[in-house]
Amino acid sequence: MEKLIDPFGRTINYLRLSITEHCNLNCFYCRSEPEGCRAVTKDKILTAEECLNIAEAAVELGMTRIRLTGGEPLVHPDITDIIFRLSRIDGLKDLSLTTNGVFLETMAFKLAEAGLDRVNISLDSLDEETYRQITRGGKLLKTLKGIEKSLQAGLNPVKLNVVLLKGINADEIRRFIELTLDKALDVRFIEYMPFHGHKNWHQYFLPLDKVMEIAASIAPLVPVKGEHGGPARYYRLEGALGKIGVIYSLSRHICSVCNRLRVTPAGTIKPCLFSDDEIDLQLSLSDKEELKEKLREAIKFKSDPTKVYGDPLDRVKQFQVKRPMTQIGG
Numbered sequence: 001m002e003k004l005i006d007p008f009g010r011t012i013n014y015l016r017l018s019i020t021e022h023c024n025l026n027c028f029y030c031r032s033e034p035e036g037c038r039a040v041t042k043d044k045i046l047t048a049e050e051c052l053n054i055a056e057a058a059v060e061l062g063m064t065r066i067r068l069t070g071g072e073p074l075v076h077p078d079i080t081d082i083i084f085r086l087s088r089i090d091g092l093k094d095l096s097l098t099t100n101g102v103f104l105e106t107m108a109f110k111l112a113e114a115g116l117d118r119v120n121i122s123l124d125s126l127d128e129e130t131y132r133q134i135t136r137g138g139k140l141l142k143t144l145k146g147i148e149k150s151l152q153a154g155l156n157p158v159k160l161n162v163v164l165l166k167g168i169n170a171d172e173i174r175r176f177i178e179l180t181l182d183k184a185l186d187v188r189f190i191e192y193m194p195f196h197g198h199k200n201w202h203q204y205f206l207p208l209d210k211v212m213e214i215a216a217s218i219a220p221l222v223p224v225k226g227e228h229g230g231p232a233r234y235y236r237l238e239g240a241l242g243k244i245g246v247i248y249s250l251s252r253h254i255c256s257v258c259n260r261l262r263v264t265p266a267g268t269i270k271p272c273l274f275s276d277d278e279i280d281l282q283l284s285l286s287d288k289e290e291l292k293e294k295l296r297e298a299i300k301f302k303s304d305p306t307k308v309y310g311d312p313l314d315r316v317k318q319f320q321v322k323r324p325m326t327q328i329g330g
């Protein structure tokens, strides 16, 4: 079986497939300003057939894990069909989804039956008003119900993604960590990244050291091995059911463990989150052999993990990726 190994020796076995730019929420740090939701055009969506072709090509090249993301993948009109078809690809070992969780209350069981293995749910606040402000209109209760339904549906593990935002949710770190004590949830803290040249990055950026400090003050922390490699580091509070994850997106060098390629809903491959390089797939979306060729080409554009950025502050300043996250897929 062929494998995708980049010029720096990293095995690339994980595809993030962003299937639509559309989203039902409008999180301020994810969208471009000032366009917000209105920036989404009708054509920035991959069809079920295109998703299947890309996924099959990736698996034939040795990729074993696919995450569906967006925009919001659950607003894609064919999401259940996409999951059903992808989950039946021979050789695909792990099919997951990143979602804001709003629709999971009604969809979690259907998605699990279709073949979804697990979910990551974005939840940046446990306070109704703060949640509403971050998402510009979202209702916290909907996502909380979606989390419960995902656990009941047997999606395993259920991970919560918390983007740490100075002055907005940093005072909730303890509450988030304590969720892991009696629930089988993995709560993952992610450093804010200033996409789309967000000028006010210093207003929100907070290194994750704060999280580790607070966690250690609650109970002894035991390092645990993550199931899938990649940049997340996991710990368990002694006796807790769930785990804490930390993703030092900017304050530490994590490129050496990068194992992924991203496909955007505009039909491009994005080899590196820290770079604007993209490879156009538009003319290849219906041809699996051409897609494989493009994927092989894309790994040549993976960045040199030893050369990309200097110290943490430099990395934040240099992080000037043109597309906002909603057009890339986190």
Ligand code: SAM
Pocket: 023, 029, 030, 069, 070, 071, 072, 073, 098, 099, 100, 101, 120, 121, 122, 161, 163, 190, 191, 192, 193, 194, 195, 325, 326, 329, 330
């Ligand atoms: N709509 C889905 C959701 O809300 O999870 C999937 C798409 S969203 C772009 C995927 C992930 O990217 C979310 O966990 C979100 O918090 C993260 N994200 C978006 N913008 C980010 C930023 N500027 N810095 C760090 N993480 C970001």
